[in-house]
Amino acid sequence: MIEASHLSKSFRLRAGKKDSGSAIRNLLRPRSMIKEAVRDVSFTIGQGEFTGFIGPNGAGKSTTIKMLSGILHPTSGEVRLSGINPHRRRREAARSLGVLFGQRTQLWWDLPLKDSFEVLGAMYSMEETRRIRRVQELDDLLRLGEFMDTPVRKLSLGQRMRGDLAAALLHEPSILILDEPTIGLDASAKRDIRSLLRSVNEELGTTILLTTHDMDDIEQLCSRVLVITEGTLHYDGSLDGLRSRIGMPAQIEATFRTLEQANAAWAHLQGAGADSFGGKQLQERTIIVECSLEQRSFMNILRELETFGELEDARMREAAFEEAVHRLYPDARPAKA
Numbered sequence: 638m639i640e641a642s643h644l645s646k647s648f649r650l651r652a653g654k655k656d657s658g659s660a661i662r663n664l665l666r667p668r669s670m671i672k673e674a675v676r677d678v679s680f681t682i683g684q685g686e687f688t689g690f691i692g693p694n695g696a697g698k699s700t701t702i703k704m705l706s707g708i709l710h711p712t713s714g715e716v717r718l719s720g721i722n723p724h725r726r727r728r729e730a731a732r733s734l735g736v737l738f739g740q741r742t743q744l745w746w747d748l749p750l751k752d753s754f755e756v757l758g759a760m761y762s763m764e765e766t767r768r769i770r771r772v773q774e775l776d777d778l779l780r781l782g783e784f785m786d787t788p789v790r791k792l793s794l795g796q797r798m799r800g801d802l803a804a805a806l807l808h809e810p811s812i813l814i815l816d817e818p819t820i821g822l823d824a825s826a827k828r829d830i831r832s833l834l835r836s837v838n839e840e841l842g843t844t845i846l847l848t849t850h851d852m853d854d855i856e857q858l859c860s861r862v863l864v865i866t867e868g869t870l871h872y873d874g875s876l877d878g879l880r881s882r883i884g885m886p887a888q889i890e891a892t893f894r895t896l897e898q899a900n901a902a903w904a905h906l907q908g909a910g911a912d913s914f915g916g917k918q919l920q921e922r923t924i925i926v927e928c929s930l931e932q933r934s935f936m937n938i939l940r941e942l943e944t945f946g947e948l949e950d951a952r953m954r955e956a957a958f959e960e961a962v963h964r965l966y967p968d969a970r971p972a973k974a
């Protein structure tokens with residue numbers, strides 16, 4: 638179980654370069670400023686849950702994860718991992734936590750994978766028999782056998798990620814925090830890692846918190862999602878709830894026969910005529926219209942557009958989920974307590 642209670646983190650930033658202006662100006666100008674990276678974030682993730690943690694760049698995801706894993710001390714608030722505060726009882730908390738940073742490896746570059754596990758096992762004071770049993774278990778789950786004797790530097794990124802996942806799980810943590818585990822992987826390696834993560838969650842019962850910029854990771858793996866922006870938690874609930882909250886606007890791409898028709902329709906969309914849909918983009922004769930299909934049907938919108946001229950082509954495309962999520966931010970409902 639992961640409990641974050643009123644977590645905040647501020648960083649003190651040094652203001653610009655010293656300048657050679659007058660002493661009075663330097664006195665008036667603050668030498669440093671405070672950046673509130675995370676503000677009063679609270680959530681509880683129950684044992685065995687698979688939760689996504691998303692938000693735009695600089696939203697405070699890494700800062701939160703670093704506080705959860707005990708690397709950063711919160712300015713205020715408290716973290717508990719399986720009931721243990723990682724800032725007060727770091728070693729104990731570390732036993733229940735595995736962390737994977739997709740951009741960094743915790744494996745030894747020049748060592749074969751199995752030797753890295755030996756070193757990590759010693760770091761976690763694991764008995765040899767327990768380590769061997771666990772490596773076997775992880776090998777069965779993550780299919781490491783084919784490259785267990787290969788130096789890490791010779792592994793493909795997908796293989797390395799599997800090795801890193803095993804390293805994070807070696808000491809049998811009940812909680813796994815993943816920071817961008819699919820970053821840089823090709824489509825098939827992503828599929829592979831996602832299916833392994835699902836197995837880890839389902840077969841080992843591991844509680845997983847996943848940070849990612851890849852919305853397919855979230856859609857395919859997470860039953861619950863936390864959305865953070867500008868340091869504040871804006872949504873905490875099911876993926877379906879997030880979808881319906883955003884309204885998952887659909888986009889219709891409609892191409893008119895002439896430029897004049899497209900321009901006339903575009904002008905109409907900027908005006909009062911279109912209440913449940915709006916023009917998003919005009920590209921020569923093509924207009925991209927954004928709409929809530931709960932309010933207006935596809936055909937209904939096409940009929941309104943056709944009052945400006947015959948359409949050469951019209952098709953519907955779903956707005957990218959990520960783009961839709963970004964829309965949530967400005968007027969997001971406060972997360973549940």
Ligand SMILES: Nc1ncnc2c1ncn2[C@@H]1O[C@H](COP(=O)(O)OP(=O)(O)OP(=O)(O)O)[C@@H](O)[C@H]1O
Binds near residue numbers: 649692695
């Ligand atoms: N050590 C630090 N000193 C000062 N400011 C920091 C520090 N670490 C993070 N910040 C600032 O805090 C804010 C949140 O950063 P954080 O790295 O947590 O965001 P993020 O959501 O993980 O972003 P990304 O998706 O780009 O990794 C940003 O404005 C960042 O510049």
